[in-house]
Every structure is written in C-alpha cells, then in structure tokens.
Amino acid sequence: MQAADWLHVGTLVMAAHVLGVIAAVHAVIHTRTSQGAVAWAVSLVAMPYFTLIPYLFLGRSKFAGYIDERRLEIEILRNRTKPAEWESKERSDAPRTDPALLDTTSARGEVAPGPAEYLGNPTIRTLQRLSGMPFLRGNSVRVLVNGDATFAAILEAIEAAESYIVVQFFIVRADALGDMLRDALIAKAKAGVRVYFLYDSIGSFDLPHRYVQALRAGGVEAHPFAANRKFVHRFQINFRNHRKIVVVDGKRAFVGGHNVGVEYLGGNPRLSPWRDTHVEVRGPAIASIQFVFTEDWYWATQRLPELGPAPHADENMHCMVLSSGPADKQETCSLFFVEAINAARERIWITSPYLIPDEAVFSALRLAVMRGVDVRILIPSRRDHRVVFAASRLYAYDLVQAGVRIFRYKPGFLHQKVVLVDDIAASVGSANLDNRSFRLNFEITVLTVDHTFARQVESMLLIDFAHAYEIDVNDYLGNAFWRRMAMHVARLFSPIL
Incomplete structure (x- = not known):
C-alpha cells in the first residue's frame, strides 16, 4: 500500500473517531438514562466504526x-x-364505601381481602x-x-x-x-x-x-x-x-x-x-x-x-387499562412494575421473554425478597435475539444472587407478559420486563383486581412452572470465560435492547 493510501485510511480513521466523540457528547446530553448515556458514549468512542450508524437509527431516547x-x-x-x-x-x-370491594369469599369459604384491603387504596x-x-x-x-x-x-x-x-x-x-x-x-x-x-x-x-x-x-x-x-x-x-x-x-x-x-x-x-x-x-x-x-x-x-x-x-x-409510551411524563411502564412489586405481600410472579430490568425494578425485586415475598420470574430457555438473551442471562445471575427465583421454560419459546400479585391482582399485556418496554415502546396492559381471575392466572402459571427448570448461579458461572465476557458486553447495550 502506497503512502497516499495510508494517508487516506488514516484520515478516515481520524474522522470516524472525531465523529464518534461528537456523537458521544450528544449521547451524554440527550440520552434519558445514565446507563444508556454510558453505554452509547463508551461504544461510540471505542468502536465508532461499528456504532455510529446504529446510533443514527437508535440513539435518541429523548425525542423532544x-x-x-x-x-x-x-x-x-x-x-x-x-x-x-x-x-x-x-x-x-x-x-x-363499597362492601363488594372490601372483602370477598374465597374458594375455601374464608373471607379474603378485597382490592381496598389487599392492594391498599394508595396503590x-x-x-x-x-x-x-x-x-x-x-x-x-x-x-x-x-x-x-x-x-x-x-x-x-x-x-x-x-x-x-x-x-x-x-x-x-x-x-x-x-x-x-x-x-x-x-x-x-x-x-x-x-x-x-x-x-x-x-x-x-x-x-x-x-x-x-x-x-x-x-x-x-x-x-x-x-x-x-x-x-x-x-x-x-x-x-x-x-x-x-x-x-x-x-x-x-x-x-x-x-x-x-x-x-x-x-x-x-x-x-x-x-x-x-x-x-x-x-x-x-x-x-x-x-x-x-x-x-x-x-x-x-x-x-x-x-x-x-x-x-x-x-x-x-x-x-384498569394502562398504556405507556415514550411521550409519557412519567416512566409509566417501569413505575407500574415497581408499584406492583411493592404491593406484593405474599408473591409476585412475572413472566417475560426478556429480562433486562432497570435499577428501580431490580431494587424493588430485591426488597420484595427481603420482605419474604415469593418472587419468581419465568423466562425462555430458547433465544430469539442473541444479544438480548446474553444480557438477560447476566441479569438473571444478579437476581438469583439477590434471592429471586428464576425459571426457564423448556418446551418452546416463552413470549407471554403476565404479572400475578398475591391472590388478587393479575395483568396481561404487551409489556416486557426490559428497558425497551419501559421507555421506548408503546405498550398496553390490562390489570384485573379479582380473586377468581387471579386463581385462573395462578393455575395457568403453575402449569408453566411445571414445564420449566429453576436456574442457579451456574447458569452464568458454568460458561466459558469468553461467553461470560460476551454477556457483559451485551449488557452494555441493555438501554436500547
């Protein structure tokens, strides 16, 4: 290669890094979360050849x-x-003032708390x-x-x-x-x-x-x-x-x-x-x-x-119908998960194809475990997106260490989005337990406060858990070093996954 050719290559490399730095500054200023800002800034500065074009398409989470x-x-x-x-x-x-909301009779003939008592008026x-x-x-x-x-x-x-x-x-x-x-x-x-x-x-x-x-x-x-x-x-x-x-x-x-x-x-x-x-x-x-x-x-x-x-x-x-999207004044979807987890007194069961919680949801799950709540999350054992699956695996490891029980569904790909709170509240919708649903996607969830429906959802999920296996820390530690490293790299991109 002649000197002129090397000069052209050097100019292109320099231009890429300059643009990467400029884009990194833009990411720090405009990305909604600190995690997202760090992920984009690091990748844009270190690997501008691979991340500049994806940032053009995916980079803005605050679309003023x-x-x-x-x-x-x-x-x-x-x-x-x-x-x-x-x-x-x-x-x-x-x-x-509505007695129908204050108590209902359970299938065992005992008086069970209704929405007002169980979830509480503040919730x-x-x-x-x-x-x-x-x-x-x-x-x-x-x-x-x-x-x-x-x-x-x-x-x-x-x-x-x-x-x-x-x-x-x-x-x-x-x-x-x-x-x-x-x-x-x-x-x-x-x-x-x-x-x-x-x-x-x-x-x-x-x-x-x-x-x-x-x-x-x-x-x-x-x-x-x-x-x-x-x-x-x-x-x-x-x-x-x-x-x-x-x-x-x-x-x-x-x-x-x-x-x-x-x-x-x-x-x-x-x-x-x-x-x-x-x-x-x-x-x-x-x-x-x-x-x-x-x-x-x-x-x-x-x-x-x-x-x-x-x-x-x-x-x-x-x-109640809960819709969420990137134009919300609050981070509606993330806060819904936080409130549902905080409301749980006996159990919180969540099923999601993707497990990429933000810090607020992660903290709520850890606190629920400390309260003695039965916290279970059901996720797939098969992958449909390599990067998302790798990042989810690392988050699962962190949650298992915090005392959350993580199960992987064996028969096929699990795509349902269901939340069950105690014996009374259940939600079904389109929202995943990931940052994209929390902050970037338009989602809809139907929340039902009813003992009978909660029991139906419980029966459905018990069948799912029967077709799943519980993972431990070896789900992460049992992998080769390069696989574990890949999980950590994948998690850098979790704010946009």
Whole structure:
C-alpha cells in the first residue's frame, strides 16, 4: 500500500473517531438514562466504526419534537373525547364505601381481602394517576392460552361484527394467518362494517405493499404507525408501537402478547411450541382500550375513528387499562412494575421473554425478597435475539444472587407478559420486563383486581412452572470465560435492547 493510501485510511480513521466523540457528547446530553448515556458514549468512542450508524437509527431516547407533539395530541384527545364510561368511574376513594370491594369469599369459604384491603387504596390511587385511566367495574376477563385459542376467539368475534372492528398489531406477516385475518376483515368491510387496521411500520417492515393495498381496496382503513412524521426524523426507529389490540363493536376486546404470524401458532420449528397469552375483555374497560387505539389512530391519520360505547358485562370484575409510551411524563411502564412489586405481600410472579430490568425494578425485586415475598420470574430457555438473551442471562445471575427465583421454560419459546400479585391482582399485556418496554415502546396492559381471575392466572402459571427448570448461579458461572465476557458486553447495550 502506497503512502497516499495510508494517508487516506488514516484520515478516515481520524474522522470516524472525531465523529464518534461528537456523537458521544450528544449521547451524554440527550440520552434519558445514565446507563444508556454510558453505554452509547463508551461504544461510540471505542468502536465508532461499528456504532455510529446504529446510533443514527437508535440513539435518541429523548425525542423532544416528537414527545411535544404527541403529548399535545394526547392532552387534546383526553379533554375532548374522554369516554363516557370514565365519567361514571369509581375513583380511588370508592373502595372505602363499597362492601363488594372490601372483602370477598374465597374458594375455601374464608373471607379474603378485597382490592381496598389487599392492594391498599394508595396503590389503586397511584396506578390510576400513573395510567390516567380509572379502575372500572362490571367487566369479565377470560384468559386465552396460546395462539390457537387466541386467534380462534378473535376470528370468531370478527365474524360476528355488526358495526365496527379495530385491529392493531406490532407485527403483521403476509403468511397463512395474516391472509386469514386479511380476508376476514375484507369480508366484513364489504358487508358494511367499519374496519380500522393499524400496524407498526418498524415491526411490520417486511409486510408487502400488496397486502395493505388489498385491505384498502376491500374497504378497510389501513394505516402504518410511525413516530417520524417529519423528514428530519426519518432515520429514527427507536420508538415502536408494540401494542396488540382487537375490539369488536365495543363488546369484545383482545389484548396480550400475540402478533399476526404463523410463528405465534408454533409455525417456527426453532421456537415451537410458542407459549403466549392473550385476554378477552368484556365490559366498560373496553372503552379505555378503545381510547388507547384512538390516540394511536389519530396520530397516524389525524382523524378520529367512529367507535361505540362499551356496555357492562355479566360479571363484576374491576379492571384498569394502562398504556405507556415514550411521550409519557412519567416512566409509566417501569413505575407500574415497581408499584406492583411493592404491593406484593405474599408473591409476585412475572413472566417475560426478556429480562433486562432497570435499577428501580431490580431494587424493588430485591426488597420484595427481603420482605419474604415469593418472587419468581419465568423466562425462555430458547433465544430469539442473541444479544438480548446474553444480557438477560447476566441479569438473571444478579437476581438469583439477590434471592429471586428464576425459571426457564423448556418446551418452546416463552413470549407471554403476565404479572400475578398475591391472590388478587393479575395483568396481561404487551409489556416486557426490559428497558425497551419501559421507555421506548408503546405498550398496553390490562390489570384485573379479582380473586377468581387471579386463581385462573395462578393455575395457568403453575402449569408453566411445571414445564420449566429453576436456574442457579451456574447458569452464568458454568460458561466459558469468553461467553461470560460476551454477556457483559451485551449488557452494555441493555438501554436500547
């Protein structure tokens, strides 16, 4: 190589390092968490050749222009289009006077504490303020275990639709399941049913244009959700709408972990059988679920969908819908986990495909162990993302050392997002136990405060634990040095995983 060539190479290397330093300064100033700032700054200074371009796409977790716009729209919508069901809601002081909330009879015939006594009014009040949505009574919630049960129920509800259908998913694939959903929606649209179809532009990046065109040609209002409405933000792919919502006529709603793809039915041999959980909701809580969709639909289209009311169900469960996203004034998702863990007196069981807690959640879990709470976390034994799995393994080691019981699900990939608190509170939704769900993704969770439903979730999780094995410190220490080192490197990127 001639001297001139070496000069060119040296110039490029110097330019890369200068840009890396500039980007590192930007990361320190703009990254939301200190962990994220350190991770980006170190990698940008040490390895600018590999991290400059990823930082361009993923680096910003404080997206000021977007957050300002999104917050303004949410405030306008909540002031102008607040669901009627919220006007008759029971606020946090209602449990003080409602005997139905103070105690219920357990299956053993003994008086068990109700929401007010068990979780305590401060917890209920905190969660309502955190979510901006009320606890509503008069609901029924049904657990849907795995993809066959989930999509059978969703397609059945769509077939019975008379007025409108709302569909929102993070991932939609043009495979056998996606085609089945598309055909069902087009058939209802042609029958005069209003159909709204929203998909995330990043999660569904490989969704063929012909799929969306077929929906639109069939009368379905189909739109992508994207955070980057302005050209200057065109490279930003950090903020993803991870929600999964289906609502039919205001009578039935579906929320949970499933996306639209055959892998969620066990179609991917490497990850099969796929383990996931959805819930079917009936009752006034659907109004809150619809409102979450309305906020996203309005952002994507600048139009309001025509949706109807949500009547009371035959049962009397108390439910709250918690939506979270990067425009929240508080870190809603992380604080929900912290509050749920702090509320636990006997047990807190969490299932998540990814285990990358922030310091607040990690501390809450350690304190729960010190209180004598049965703290269990169920995670996969198979990986779908190498870096995430490696980082999760190191966090699992730290939690095991703190006294948390960590289990790995053996049969296939575990993707469900479930939290069980004591004998009364259970949540099912789209939020993972990781930083991306805590601060970067749009998520939705349905929290139910009901003894009967909690027992159903307990039974489901006991079956899952029976198909899992508990890990100890050797899950980390038993690996070769280079594997352990890889785990530590992976954890440097945990703020964006």
